[in-house]
Amino acid sequence: MSMFKVSFIFSVLFVVFGAARGFLGNGDTFRRKVSVELNPGLAPPSSLPPGVALVHARGLGLNDTLHFLLCNRGAPALLLVHTNSTESAVQVNWPEFINRSSPGSLRVAPESSVTYSAALVFTRIWEYDDVNNTADPQTAAESSFYSPYELQNFIWSDLNATANQSGHVITLCGRENTESFANGSLCLRLSLFESAGREGAWPSLLHNSNSSQLQVWLDGAAPRGNRSRFALEFQSVGDAGFQGRVDVRSSIDDEYTPSIFKVFDWLSLPLNSSRVWGFSQWKPVAYRKPAPVFEDATPCRSSPLVSVSHVPPSALVQAYFTHQPHTHGLNISFGVDKDPVFYSDTRYISWTVLMGMGEPPADSFSTLIIIIIAVGLGTPLAIIIVGGVFVCVRKRMTQSSVYEPIN
Numbered sequence: 001m002s003m004f005k006v007s008f009i010f011s012v013l014f015v016v017f018g019a020a021r022g023f024l025g026n027g028d029t030f031r032r033k034v035s036v037e038l039n040p041g042l043a044p045p046s047s048l049p050p051g052v053a054l055v056h057a058r059g060l061g062l063n064d065t066l067h068f069l070l071c072n073r074g075a076p077a078l079l080l081v082h083t084n085s086t087e088s089a090v091q092v093n094w095p096e097f098i099n100r101s102s103p104g105s106l107r108v109a110p111e112s113s114v115t116y117s118a119a120l121v122f123t124r125i126w127e128y129d130d131v132n133n134t135a136d137p138q139t140a141a142e143s144s145f146y147s148p149y150e151l152q153n154f155i156w157s158d159l160n161a162t163a164n165q166s167g168h169v170i171t172l173c174g175r176e177n178t179e180s181f182a183n184g185s186l187c188l189r190l191s192l193f194e195s196a197g198r199e200g201a202w203p204s205l206l207h208n209s210n211s212s213q214l215q216v217w218l219d220g221a222a223p224r225g226n227r228s229r230f231a232l233e234f235q236s237v238g239d240a241g242f243q244g245r246v247d248v249r250s251s252i253d254d255e256y257t258p259s260i261f262k263v264f265d266w267l268s269l270p271l272n273s274s275r276v277w278g279f280s281q282w283k284p285v286a287y288r289k290p291a292p293v294f295e296d297a298t299p300c301r302s303s304p305l306v307s308v309s310h311v312p313p314s315a316l317v318q319a320y321f322t323h324q325p326h327t328h329g330l331n332i333s334f335g336v337d338k339d340p341v342f343y344s345d346t347r348y349i350s351w352t353v354l355m356g357m358g359e360p361p362a363d364s365f366s367t368l369i370i371i372i373i374a375v376g377l378g379t380p381l382a383i384i385i386v387g388g389v390f391v392c393v394r395k396r397m398t399q400s401s402v403y404e405p406i407n
Helices: 002-024 094-099 315-320 367-401
Strands: 033-038 054-060 065-071 077-083 089-092 106-109 114-129 169-175 185-192 211-219 228-238 242-250 262-270 278-282 285-287 297-302 306-308 326-334 348-357
Touching: 054 089, 054 185, 065 185, 065 315, 077 211, 077 315, 077 348, 094 315, 106 315, 114 211, 114 278, 114 315, 114 326, 114 348, 228 242, 228 262, 242 326, 326 348
Parallel strands: none
Antiparallel strands: 033 054, 054 065, 065 077, 077 114, 089 106, 114 228, 169 185, 185 211, 211 348, 228 326, 242 262, 262 278, 278 348, 285 297, 285 348, 297 326, 306 326
16 A cells, blocks of 8 residues: 555656646757858948948858848847848948948848848937836826937947957947937947857846847936936837737746746737747846846836837838838836936946847746746645545554454
């Protein structure tokens, strides 16, 4: 009886642990070969304006290629192009690109291999005086807003000095020629990935080989009000035939981003289809220090998705899209209602977003949560089983000890 009991309990626990491990999935083992180059094909006498550069990252797969292009001419933009060929290449007509950013002056050839294209463009930084401490620019009075910082007018640092091509990391910093940015800067850091993983620094977004990551931070800019808060405006530009939608996913696990239990997915889907072709993904959190601790985190919120009638002022977007693309935009605002800490207290705020192809990465339950689930389910089952066996044994012992008369 004891051997049967032990065997049965182990079988039940094995099933529980197996079910819990099912939440983990098999992981993303697919790898891409990533290479990074600056200003592909640029040669004298053509030359870009000072501080302007075009970064091309190529992610080579088994039978396809991902092209990520980052350009800071005009509003900074990240363009993603997917092709079903391993021989596709970026081609730039540099005189046309430099002089007029004419449609078609930047393309990926052969064009017949292109299956999906989308761009993420950072257009403005909004600053407003949050006198009511609501941290909600949508309810703030129009008079509380200062003139926005137009990112197309920023002066950018030399990418040749900040590009880590072997590490697949590009850092782009710029400032506006105003008193507010005398000692400040806005920076974007692009990271490319060969395989699945996550960054060590918060928010530790899960990435895969089909995605790239952009960290955006504002550092040292002088606020124009005592209670200044900021919002970042960015737009998504894509081919006709695709529609945008923002989904919110919840989780019970906050191991990698403490106190944050939601993920926002800005999806690009074909019309009349639910299949995801591309995405931007972020967690609703920003940080007030470059090396944050828990106290430096602040929630952020996104405005509703709106359709934009014009193409954003990005040379990259204007040069690549030859037909009128679809453009949508939203704002990410930093802070929470009744938050006692304003931008002036630290003069730093950072936020991170992923951009990629296919289904967005989804966090599985961590080992700690799996153990909790297994123990939470297994312990009651073990108690029930042991209790049931004990009752059966006790009943049999009671019955065997009672004298039975002989017929």
